[in-house]
Amino acid sequence: MKPYDRILLILIIILLLISVVLFLNKKEGEFLFIKTDSGIKKYPLNQETIITVKGRIGDARIEIKDGKARFLHSPCKKKICEKRGWISKEGEYAICIPNGVFIWIGGDDLDAISE
Amino acid sequence: MWRKFKYSGIIIVILIVSFLSSCSPSNMVTKKGLYLGTFLTFSIDSAHSYVYSKVSKILNNIDKKFSRFNKESLVYRINNKKGEWVKVDKEFIDVLKFSIHMNEISYGAFNPILGEVESAWGFYDGNYRVPSEEELKELRNGTNIKNIMIDEERERVKIIDGELDFGGLVKGYALDLIKNLLEKEKVKRCVVNLGGNILVFGDKKEGFKIGIRHPRESGIIAKIRIFSGTVATSGDYENYFIKDGVRYHHIIDPSTLKPAKSGVIEVTVISEDGMLGDALSTTLFVLGIEKGEEFLKGKYPQVKAIIVDEGLNKHFINGAMDLTVP
Numbered sequence: 001m002k003p004y005d006r007i008l009l010i011l012i013i014i015l016l017l018i019s020v021v022l023f024l025n026k027k028e029g030e031f032l033f034i035k036t037d038s039g040i041k042k043y044p045l046n047q048e049t050i051i052t053v054k055g056r057i058g059d060a061r062i063e064i065k066d067g068k069a070r071f072l073h074s075p076c077k078k079k080i081c082e083k084r085g086w087i088s089k090e091g092e093y094a095i096c097i098p099n100g101v102f103i104w105i106g107g108d109d110l111d112a113i114s115e
Numbered sequence: 116m117w118r119k120f121k122y123s124g125i126i127i128v129i130l131i132v133s134f135l136s137s138c139s140p141s142n143m144v145t146k147k148g149l150y151l152g153t154f155l156t157f158s159i160d161s162a163h164s165y166v167y168s169k170v171s172k173i174l175n176n177i178d179k180k181f182s183r184f185n186k187e188s189l190v191y192r193i194n195n196k197k198g199e200w201v202k203v204d205k206e207f208i209d210v211l212k213f214s215i216h217m218n219e220i221s222y223g224a225f226n227p228i229l230g231e232v233e234s235a236w237g238f239y240d241g242n243y244r245v246p247s248e249e250e251l252k253e254l255r256n257g258t259n260i261k262n263i264m265i266d267e268e269r270e271r272v273k274i275i276d277g278e279l280d281f282g283g284l285v286k287g288y289a290l291d292l293i294k295n296l297l298e299k300e301k302v303k304r305c306v307v308n309l310g311g312n313i314l315v316f317g318d319k320k321e322g323f324k325i326g327i328r329h330p331r332e333s334g335i336i337a338k339i340r341i342f343s344g345t346v347a348t349s350g351d352y353e354n355y356f357i358k359d360g361v362r363y364h365h366i367i368d369p370s371t372l373k374p375a376k377s378g379v380i381e382v383t384v385i386s387e388d389g390m391l392g393d394a395l396s397t398t399l400f401v402l403g404i405e406k407g408e409e410f411l412k413g414k415y416p417q418v419k420a421i422i423v424d425e426g427l428n429k430h431f432i433n434g435a436m437d438l439t440v441p
Contacts, residue, residue: 089326115348
């Protein structure tokens with residue numbers, strides 16, 4: 001085994017380990033994504049918290065608890081986003097159209113959810 | 116000799132394994148946007164990511180014709196110029212004629228001219244209320260399909276009474292136009308989620324797995340696997356309000372002008388044709404399980420459906436059971 005072989009082998013093993021970690025993360029790692037006009041933010045679902053985000057018409061509060069997330073409070077009128085209740089599976093989402101706030105979950109093998 | 120190949124052999128194996136694992140759908144690009152008053156998630160193979168801007172154009176164009184809220188739209192103009200002819204185009208007439216056809220074959224269960232009724236219940240603006248029987252009686256005339264007049268030769272439309280609302284099929288129609296575009300662009304793989312209406316397209320040996328939302332809890336109630344086509348779901352959980360312990364949802368039964376009480380709480384339709392599937396999900400919701408099953412088996416044996424009743428039992432029509440996966 002020549003020195004370059006060794007370097008190549010080590011590099012490949014490192015890359016492989018990274019992709020294994022990424023792959024496992026994708027399977028198990030469940031995150032909540034929040035999109036507002038100012039961008040997309042990601043939060044782990046296993047950390048209980050209440051996040052306040054700025055929307056187009058006011059502040060929305062989003063709760064993360066027991067691996068699930070929901071709109072706790074939204075300044076909109078119809079409250080469709082709050083009625084959506086808890087979301088926890090990959091591809092599930094809740095939207096507040098008047099306030100321009102979207103939240104969704106990343107992590108499982110479904111291509112989409114019909115609703 | 117063997118020693119020389121020992122490590123490079125391992126390396127080659129590792130390279131092959133890494134290559135194979137990178138062939139999975141990770142080379143998909145996902146875009147998100149707001150169209151037709153709902154949320155779009157668009158995933159496409161990265162070589163065709165440029166197609167998204169064309170999809171965006173298609174959706175904005177549909178909005179300009181079929182939205183009841185867009186003040187520039189044809190539907191808005193027709194609704195606000197009762198009794199006057201409004202110039203439209205062939206595409207508009209085709210969709211309108213399809214909606215009238217659906218009304219006729221469904222014994223009125225599908226109705227594209229319920230706008231005033233939806234509005235009276237507050238389902239458009241969130242000012243929810245229960246209209247009185249008298250109020251509903253007055254609105255009855257406006258829900259007659261005969262209020263819609265089409266002049267095909269001069270490409271114009273007028274309504275005498277009532278208000279058009281294409282909410283029951285426009286998302287499905289949008290998926291049909293997107294599908295045509297994907298075919299034209301020779302897209303390899305694409306998944307479109309337009310407000311819960313799904314289109315899957317392209318090669319995926321193992322098929323596309325679609326979850327069907329649980330109507331009462333977080334998560335899904337069923338999982339299906341399809342290789343192409345569209346999936347449309349209508350449920351009583353999206354736009355509703357509860358008053359005096361009664362749940363009032365936005366799927367209106369044209370025969371009562373009240374939220375449909377057919378014993379159904381969710382309908383999923385799996386169809387190659389998106390507009391048909393979308394319209395059928397509402398139609399079956401209104402018809403209920405028995406009438407719905409008879410209707411679908413008689414008229415559209417190629418279309419599959421899953422109906423969830425109030426007891427959360429699933430009813431599979433036209434072999435939809437075969438699509439389910441654990």
